[in-house]
Amino acid sequence: MTYETLLVERHDAVTLVTLNRPKALNALNSQVLAELLAVTAAYDADPGQRCLLLTGSDKAFAAGADIKEMEAMGFAAAYAGNFFAGWEQFTRTRKPMIAAVAGYALGGGCELAMMCDFILAADTARFGQPEIKLGVGPGMGGSQRLTRAVGKAKAMEMCLTGRMIDAEEAERAGLVARIVPAAALREEALKTAALVAAMPPLAAIANKEMVNAAFETGLAQGLAYERRLFHGLCATEDKAEGMSAFVEKRAGHYTGR
Numbered sequence: 001m002t003y004e005t006l007l008v009e010r011h012d013a014v015t016l017v018t019l020n021r022p023k024a025l026n027a028l029n030s031q032v033l034a035e036l037l038a039v040t041a042a043y044d045a046d047p048g049q050r051c052l053l054l055t056g057s058d059k060a061f062a063a064g065a066d067i068k069e070m071e072a073m074g075f076a077a078a079y080a081g082n083f084f085a086g087w088e089q090f091t092r093t094r095k096p097m098i099a100a101v102a103g104y105a106l107g108g109g110c111e112l113a114m115m116c117d118f119i120l121a122a123d124t125a126r127f128g129q130p131e132i133k134l135g136v137g138p139g140m141g142g143s144q145r146l147t148r149a150v151g152k153a154k155a156m157e158m159c160l161t162g163r164m165i166d167a168e169e170a171e172r173a174g175l176v177a178r179i180v181p182a183a184a185l186r187e188e189a190l191k192t193a194a195l196v197a198a199m200p201p202l203a204a205i206a207n208k209e210m211v212n213a214a215f216e217t218g219l220a221q222g223l224a225y226e227r228r229l230f231h232g233l234c235a236t237e238d239k240a241e242g243m244s245a246f247v248e249k250r251a252g253h254y255t256g257r
């Protein structure tokens with residue numbers, strides 16, 4: 001399948017997706033959403049693909065939802081069309097997804113990065129939720145995911161002032177997993193994605209579900225959920241292979257069974 005707003009490449013078991021609307025700083029319009037949903041559906045369905053890496057350009061991961069598309073949209077159209085609800089589908093991707101962010105990740109761009117399982121940031125990255133300056137607020141999860149990631153004080157400041165934070169501040173606040181020099185971002189992110197892709201695939205899905213459960217449940221329920229997933233993983237061939245490989249001091253070979 002060919003895409004107009006994305007570049008999609010396979011690097012062995014890694015699907016590398018590059019947002020590609022350079023003239024609009026990768027602003028996220030309906031077409032980007034539709035194409036991303038097609039890519040993630042294909043990714044989830046393909047047993048040969050085991051990690052998705054989402055990135056943008058050197059200047060912008062994405063400068064937000066497409067303001068030009070939203071400019072004429074009133075309440076009735078937004079409400080009746082359940083505008084932005086399609087992004088929930090993106091977050092239902094079961095297999096791992098990493099965001100590699102250089103430059104601007106603003107508004108919907110920051111929110112899209114936060115929908116991925118973790119963020120690797122170039123030292124040029126800038127994160128912000130500037131929607132208040134447009135008379136609105138985050139609409140793709142920013143008020144919730146940013147607050148869970150960085151806490152109320154910083155999330156509230158960012159949402160109320162629109163202030164951008166740089167990569168260092170984002171790392172200190174817990175928004176990004178790691179900072180990488182901009183020139184090395186793509187290579188380093190591909191290496192990290194390849195590491196994830198080499199993991200037993202069922203365990204990768206289960207680890208993602210476990211960590212996400214920490215944001216959806218109370219502690220007792222989350223611990224019980226984790227334990228049940230752990231018990232379930234004990235029934236997989238990959239668990240037998242992983243533990244044998246450790247004992248026999250060799251690399252494991254995983255099949256997703």
Ligand code: HXC
Nearest residue numbers: 023024025027063064065066067068106107108136138139
């Ligand atoms: C549409 C955008 C855009 C956006 C940039 N562009 N951001 N188009 N939607 N979110 C376009 C510009 O119009 C311009 O097109 C081109 O990209 C280059 O942008 P410039 O502004 O000329 O670049 P620069 O001076 O380098 O400034 C970069 C920037 C600025 C600081 C990132 O573009 C900016 O502030 N963008 C908007 C950021 C923002 O507010 N994002 C949140 C959006 S709302 P032309 O054709 O003029 O060359 C959102 C969720 C909303 O995400 C939820 C509501 C329900």
